[in-house]
Amino acid sequence: MKDLLTIDQLGADGIREIMVTSDSFAEVCQRPIPKVPALRGKTVALMFFENSTRTRTSFETAAKRLSADIMNFSAASSSVNKGESLRDTVETIEAMGVDAVVVRHGSSGAPQQISRWAASSVINAGDGWHAHPTQALLDVYTIREEGRSFEGLHIAIVGDIAHSRVARSNIEAFRLLGAEVTVVAPPTLLPPHVEALGAKVSNDLDAVLNDTDVLYLLRMQHERMDQALVPSLGEYHRAFGLTPERARRLSDSALIMHPGPMNRGIEISPEVIDDPRVRVLNQVTNGVIVRMAVLYLVIGSAAADRAAS
Amino acid sequence: MSSQDASRSFRPSHLVIRGGVLIDETGERHADVRVDGGVIVEVGSSIEVPSAATVIDATGMIVAPGLVDLHAHLREPGGEEAETILTGARGAALGGFTAVVAMPNTSPAVDCPSVVRDVLALAEGAACEIVPAAAMTVDRAGSLLVPMGELAAMGVRVFTDDGNGVQDPSLMRRIMEYATGLSAVTGGAPVVLAQHCETDALSAGGHMNEGEWSTRLGIGGLPAESETLMMRRDIALARRTGAHIHFQHVSTAEGVAIVRAAKEEGLRITAEVTTHHFTLTDAACAEYDPVFKVQPPLRTADDVAAIRAGLADGTIDAIATDHAPHEPHTKEFPFDQASAGMLGLESALAVALSELDLPVADIIGLMSWKPARIAGIGDRHGRPIARDEPANLIVVDPNESWTISGADMASRSQNTPYEGRHVTGRVLHTIVFGEHVVDQGVSSR
Incomplete structure (x- = not known):
């Protein structure tokens, strides 16, 4: 695995391998000094063409716990705004000597394109509406940590499916592991030909709630209102938000997840955020663990490939 | 723009296209074509080749507008x-x-x-x-x-x-x-x-x-x-x-x-x-x-x-x-x-x-x-291949296979979506207002 670009590329076995590796890094993170020399001497470039404090911090922490050196690149302070092509930007960063680039980009497909030009490993930290594989992996880890089997598990993903890279990667991951995924949204927040994603579709959260083992809420972007995709955040909350009434109808063993940052009062009522079934902070903790595993496997296998050739 | 304006800058060649199959709006037929002074001057079978004329052998090929x-x-x-x-x-x-x-x-x-x-x-x-x-x-x-x-x-x-x-x-x-x-x-x-x-x-x-x-x-x-x-x-x-x-x-x-x-x-x-x-x-x-x-x-x-x-x-x-x-x-x-x-x-x-x-x-x-x-x-x-018509003609080998490559193109750019695709049919000659502009797949302009 030179690169991690999508979940489909991993397949079920690839996901499981990352889960097993993550278990050992979870143990590392419990130590008084949560640091191992696994990637000492390796350089990881964090190329964030789109701002994301959470994902960047998570990757940065993961890389530091593996003793890698970190190079930070952000679009705001770069030549990207001066019309430099993506290829030129990537070749410039590579010329400084890096082993892996972690790419967050507002345009779908940018990590794929970069992987064609880059000799170093490319890890997709979220591209446009397309994919966010490490988010899906940390979500799988979080559900797996509860001792749940994915086989036959009912997972509902609620919200702006059309513009969500998290939805696309999570549908892929959950389905590869045998779960049944339903996307729940008003038709305006579903992509055209939504069936291409392989999930069941509902416009009625109340109809799927009783049968849901994992309720996965997506962040509602405020700009969707300007595009007339929903009439108002209030109407969205009433129809698709996790209210205390809906939380009561959710089974006791259900999990409530959200990739963050949460809009209190929109996707989820403030009263529900402290519900014991909410796993949002576990997701954040597991993000570091899973990203350690990804960095370790990707950079390690690239080094092994180079040694073999 | 008239036909005269358009043809002005081309230098008419004297050509005989021999042995091809003519395809135009009137149909298909075997014939030779002689071009001189920017127009088609003769169409017929086995036409004589004047000493000043260049012969294009179009045997097995298509001659078309x-x-x-x-x-x-x-x-x-x-x-x-x-x-x-x-x-x-x-x-x-x-x-x-x-x-x-x-x-x-x-x-x-x-x-x-x-x-x-x-x-x-x-x-x-x-x-x-x-x-x-x-x-x-x-x-x-x-x-x-x-x-x-x-x-x-x-x-x-x-x-x-x-x-x-x-x-x-x-x-x-x-x-x-x-x-x-x-x-x-x-x-x-x-x-x-x-x-x-x-x-x-x-x-x-x-x-x-x-x-x-x-x-x-x-x-x-x-x-x-x-x-x-x-x-x-x-x-x-x-x-x-x-x-x-x-x-x-x-x-x-x-x-x-x-x-x-x-x-x-x-x-x-x-x-x-x-x-x-x-x-x-x-x-x-x-x-x-x-x-x-x-x-x-x-x-x-x-x-x-x-x-x-x-x-x-x-x-x-x-x-x-x-x-x-x-x-x-x-x-x-x-x-x-x-x-x-x-x-x-x-x-x-x-x-x-x-x-x-x-x-x-x-x-x-x-x-x-x-x-x-x-x-x-x-x-x-797009005129019929007939006497007195402007000599805007091509000779195409319908059987020649070749591979499309952006780098081989005359264009200043290379953005072909067909890179590496094998195709059959190649233009070997292009005659514009009588000038032999493309000869054996090579442009003289």
Whole structure:
């Protein structure tokens, strides 16, 4: 695995391998000094063409716990705004000597394109509406940590499916592991030909709630209102938000997840955020663990490939 | 522009094309052709070769009228790093075109007589006739009419804001009305309004066909209705005004059906399709390679099938290239930021011959005499191969296989979507107003 670009590329076995590796890094993170020399001497470039404090911090922490050196690149302070092509930007960063680039980009497909030009490993930290594989992996880890089997598990993903890279990667991951995924949204927040994603579709959260083992809420972007995709955040909350009434109808063993940052009062009522079934902070903790595993496997296998050739 | 103006800069050769199969609008036959002084002087079997004449051995080959492209972006003035009129024309001649309609989306736009004169001056020495199309609106901005009368008086017959559809229906109605009143300045010749059908409000944020692939890839979609809504509007307005509307690069199954119905109704509607829209689908975008980004976008297999059916039953009048050169780095941006468009001039005939299940004569008709008439140059291109006709001819080896490669092209750009594709059928000779411009696949201009 030179690169991690999508979940489909991993397949079920690839996901499981990352889960097993993550278990050992979870143990590392419990130590008084949560640091191992696994990637000492390796350089990881964090190329964030789109701002994301959470994902960047998570990757940065993961890389530091593996003793890698970190190079930070952000679009705001770069030549990207001066019309430099993506290829030129990537070749410039590579010329400084890096082993892996972690790419967050507002345009779908940018990590794929970069992987064609880059000799170093490319890890997709979220591209446009397309994919966010490490988010899906940390979500799988979080559900797996509860001792749940994915086989036959009912997972509902609620919200702006059309513009969500998290939805696309999570549908892929959950389905590869045998779960049944339903996307729940008003038709305006579903992509055209939504069936291409392989999930069941509902416009009625109340109809799927009783049968849901994992309720996965997506962040509602405020700009969707300007595009007339929903009439108002209030109407969205009433129809698709996790209210205390809906939380009561959710089974006791259900999990409530959200990739963050949460809009209190929109996707989820403030009263529900402290519900014991909410796993949002576990997701954040597991993000570091899973990203350690990804960095370790990707950079390690690239080094092994180079040694073999 | 008259035939005389167009032929002025070509240096007539004395040629005998021997042993080929002639294919033109009148049919197919074995004959030799002698060309001298820019015209065809003799057609017959085993004609004598004068000592001054050069012989082209066309045994086993097709001799046909030169091709006419209704839709090419030659980028000059303003975009010379991607293409110039001379490099574009060279590629055109190598691809078998003896005339190319140059789109007006240059910088400055071709929207007034002086820019038309610039384009014609830049075309001096070009390897084929360059036919400037003019914009319909000033700077293609969709608000003010260009001086259509003056431009028509100079010989402009094709008006288009290509790249932009005219969004305002009231303005489009005025353009159509005005265009129908120009026969006094054109000497009765018709002008055509070529529309790039795209309803901007529906395509906002779109970069590829809206469908299963755009959903999987997470790229904003361009729905078919963006094209068909404007087609329906223009048909309604054409019905009222009687203007001749030509639909550029029809890309959807519904678009083909709309053209078919309009023709049945007897409206003056013509339509072109591009080679890429009947050979490639949106699945080509799966790896996010912007070389497959184009406007209108590559659609679905159903659309491809409908376009092929439309070519077969005569609904579609012409195959055009929408040749759109782009500098390499502009395709090295993320898909949604990369420039849209692909090369076509040097590959169009070979791709059409290789991919379409149609008689060769039909394919040549779609690329020669039919577009020639739409462009208003039917007096000199796409003519029957007969005595006294202008010598705009090609010799094609229908059996030669070759591999398409952007690096091998005459174009200044390399953005062919057919890189590495094996095709059959190669233009070996192109004769423009009697000049032997392409000889054995090599251009002398």
